[in-house]
Amino acid sequence: MxxxxxxxxxxxxxxxxxxxxxxxxxxxxxxxxQIKPLPKEFFDNIEEMSFQEISYHVADAFFGEDIPAxxxxxxxxxxxxxxxxxxxxxxxIYSLELFHGPTLAFKDVGGRFMARLLGxxxxxxxxxxxxVLVATSGDTGSAVANGFLGVEGIKVYVLYPKGKVSExxxxxxxxxxxxxxxxxxxxxxDDCQALVKAAFMDEELNEKMHLTSANSINIAxxxxxxxxxxxxxxxxxxxxITKDIVMCVPSGNFGNVTAGIFGKHMGLPIxxxxxxxxxxxxxxxxxKTGVYSPRASVCTIANAMDVGAPSNFARIMDLYKEEHSAIxxxxxxxxxxxxxxxxxxxxxxxxxxxxxDPHGACAYRALCxxxxxxxxGVFLETAHPAxxxxxxxxxxxxxxxxxxxxxxxxxxxxxxxLISKEFDSLKSLLLSQIE
Numbered sequence: 001m002x003x004x005x006x007x008x009x010x011x012x013x014x015x016x017x018x019x020x021x022x023x024x025x026x027x028x029x030x031x032x033x034q035i036k037p038l039p040k041e042f043f044d045n046i047e048e049m050s051f052q053e054i055s056y057h058v059a060d061a062f063f064g065e066d067i068p069a070x071x072x073x074x075x076x077x078x079x080x081x082x083x084x085x086x087x088x089x090x091x092x093i094y095s096l097e098l099f100h101g102p103t104l105a106f107k108d109v110g111g112r113f114m115a116r117l118l119g120x121x122x123x124x125x126x127x128x129x130x131x132v133l134v135a136t137s138g139d140t141g142s143a144v145a146n147g148f149l150g151v152e153g154i155k156v157y158v159l160y161p162k163g164k165v166s167e168x169x170x171x172x173x174x175x176x177x178x179x180x181x182x183x184x185x186x187x188x189x190d191d192c193q194a195l196v197k198a199a200f201m202d203e204e205l206n207e208k209m210h211l212t213s214a215n216s217i218n219i220a221x222x223x224x225x226x227x228x229x230x231x232x233x234x235x236x237x238x239x240x241i242t243k244d245i246v247m248c249v250p251s252g253n254f255g256n257v258t259a260g261i262f263g264k265h266m267g268l269p270i271x272x273x274x275x276x277x278x279x280x281x282x283x284x285x286x287x288k289t290g291v292y293s294p295r296a297s298v299c300t301i302a303n304a305m306d307v308g309a310p311s312n313f314a315r316i317m318d319l320y321k322e323e324h325s326a327i328x329x330x331x332x333x334x335x336x337x338x339x340x341x342x343x344x345x346x347x348x349x350x351x352x353x354x355x356x357d358p359h360g361a362c363a364y365r366a367l368c369x370x371x372x373x374x375x376x377g378v379f380l381e382t383a384h385p386a387x388x389x390x391x392x393x394x395x396x397x398x399x400x401x402x403x404x405x406x407x408x409x410x411x412x413x414x415x416x417x418l419i420s421k422e423f424d425s426l427k428s429l430l431l432s433q434i435e
Contacts, residue, residue: 001065003030003219006314015066016121019114019220020130022213023200029314030219036061037267046230047237051084052077054234055227061266062223063117071120079112084228086235086378089354093367095381096232099357103142103172104384104405106225106256111143113224114214115151122153131430132156133199134214135192137252138165138304139383142172142409144214144221145180155433156214159183159192159426162418164299164306168387168406175412182414183429187421190297190308193253198423205427208434216255217311225259230268232378241376244271248367248379250359251275251283252305254312256380261319261330274332274370276362276379278302281335282310288333290324292317301338301391302358304383334366341365342395349396357385357392 002012007028013021018030042057049057056076063072082100089095101108122130132154134144141158148156158173162184174182185192196213199205216222229247236245247270249257257275264270277284278300286292297308320326336344344365345356356364363379371377385392386402393400402410419425 001063002033004033005029006031006318015063015219016124019118019121019218020210020212022211022218023197027197027201029217029311031315031318032062032219035262035265037265043267043269046234049234051227051231052080054230055080055224058227058230058263058266059224067120075113075116075120078116079109079224080227082108084231086232089348089364090352092371092376093364094236094376094378095354095360095364096228096378097381098228099381099384101143102405103139103146104387104403105139105143106228106380106382107139107143108147109227110216110221110224110255111140111147111214114144114218114220115147115154117220118154118212119151128210129153129155130210130212132212132214133159133196135159135189135196136165136173137161137189137306138169139387140215140304141165141182142169145173145176148214149176149180150178154179156180157183157430159185159195161188161192162186164188164303166303166388166391168389168402168410171409171412171414174414174416175409177415182416183426184416184418185421186418188297188299189306191421193309193311195421195423195426199426199430202423202427205430209430215311216253222255222259222312223262225256226263226266229260229263229270233268233270236376236378243269244375245269246272246274246367246371246375246377248274248276248363248377250302250305250363250380250382251277252280252307252310254283254310254316256382257331258312258315258319261316264330265319271375272330272332274334274363274366276366277333277335278305278341278358278362279335279337280306280308281333282308283313284333284335287328287331300341300358301388302341302362304359305362332370334362334370336362336365344368345392345395355385355392355396355400357381357383357388359383
C-alpha cells in the first residue's frame with residue numbers, strides 16, 4: 001500500500017516511511033491510496049469474533065500488504081490486552097467504554113499499536129534511534145508515553161501546556177523516566193502542536209536526528225482507532241441491533257472520528273456520525289457555514305478537546321474531496337459550554353447512576369438532543385471520570401474513587417523540562433540531547 005500527502009506536493013511513500021516520518025515533507029498528513037472494503041462474510045460473522053480477531057481483519061485491510069500476517073497478528077493481539085465494552089445507559093443510548101486500557105483512555109489503542117509497529121520497523125532497519133515528538137492536551141501523552149516506555153531505540157518527548165491538564169493526566173507521563181521526557185510548554189495545546197510541526201520542517205534538526213510524531217497526525221496512531229468501532233458494532237449485533245446506528249464522538253484533533261469514518265468507508269454499517277465539540281466548536285461552525293476558520297483554543301473542563309486547529313480536518317476534507325454537502329451527509333455536529341457539560345454529567349449520574357467524564361458528556365448530550373426515535377445511539381466514553389477527579393466531584397458533589405491503575409501513577413515524582421512556546425526553545429533542547 002502506498003500513502004500520499006493530503007497536500008499532494010510530494011511523492012507517495014511506503015507504510016514504513018509514513019510511520020517513521022509521521023508528517024509528510026509538504027506538511028500534509030499521510031493517507032492510504034485506497035480504503036479496502038471488508039467482505040460481506042466478515043460482517044455476517046462479526047458478532048462471533050473477539051475484539052482481537054475483529055481488529056486483526058481490519059488491520060489486515062490497512063497494513064496486510066506491508067507486514068507478514070503473523071507479525072501483524074502479534075502486534076494487534078499484544079496491543080489489545082483489554083476490553084472495550086458497550087454498556088446500556090438508557091433507552092436507545094449506549095456507552096462505548098474506552099477507558100479499560102493501561103492509562104484508562106481511548107488513546108491506549110493507537111499509542112500501543114504505534115509503539116509496536118514502529119518498534120517492528122526499527123528492528124527491521126537495525127534499531128536506528130528515533131525521536132518521537134508528541135503534543136498532548138491530556139490523554140495522548142500518557143497513552144503514547146506508556147506505550148513506548150522502555151522500547152529500545154526510541155526516545156519520546158511529550159509536549160504539554162503548563163497548567164492545562166489534570167494532575168492525574170500529568171502524572172501519567174511526567175513520572176516515568178527512562179526514555180520518556182516531559183516538556184512543559186508555556187502556552188496552549190495549539191502552541192505544542194505547532195512546535196511539533198515546526199520541528200519536522202526544520203532542516204538542521206532533521207539532519208542531526210531522526211524525528212517522528214505519535215500524535216494522530218501519524219497514520220499508525222490514527223488508523224487503529226477504527227478497531228473499536230467495528231467491535232462496538234459486533235456487540236450491538238449480539239443484542240440484535242444492526243441498523244440505524246449513530247456513533248457520537250467527542251472531538252478535539254479529529255483523529256478518532258476520522259478513524260470511525262474510515263470504518264464506514266470499509267463497509268461498517270453506521271448510519272451517521274456526530275462530532276461533539278466543547279466550546280472549541282470550529283468543526284461545528286464549518287458544518288453550518290462551509291467555512292473552516294481555525295483559531296486559538298479556549299480552555300474548558302473537557303480539556304483534551306481544547307483544540308482550535310484540528311489537524312485531522314485535512315483528512316476529512318481529502319476523504320470527501322472538500323465537498324461540504326457530502327461531509328454534512330455523514331457527519332453532524334454539536335458544541336457545548338462548560339455549564340452544559342456539567343449539567344449532563346450531573347443529570348445522568350442522578351437519574352441512572354452512570355458517571356461520565358467531561359468529554360463523554362459532550363457526546364452523550366449530543367445524542368440526547370439529536371437522536372431520532374428509530375435510531376440507536378452509541379457515544380464514546382473516552383477516559384475514566386477519575387482522571388478528572390476534582391472537576392467531576394465538584395459537579396456531582398460526591399467523591400470519585402480512583403482506580404488502582406491511576407493510584408500507582410499518582411505515587412510517582414513529577415519530572416519535567418520547562419520550555420517557552422518559541423521554537424528556538426524546543427530546538428535547543430533537542431539538539432542538546434544528541435549524543
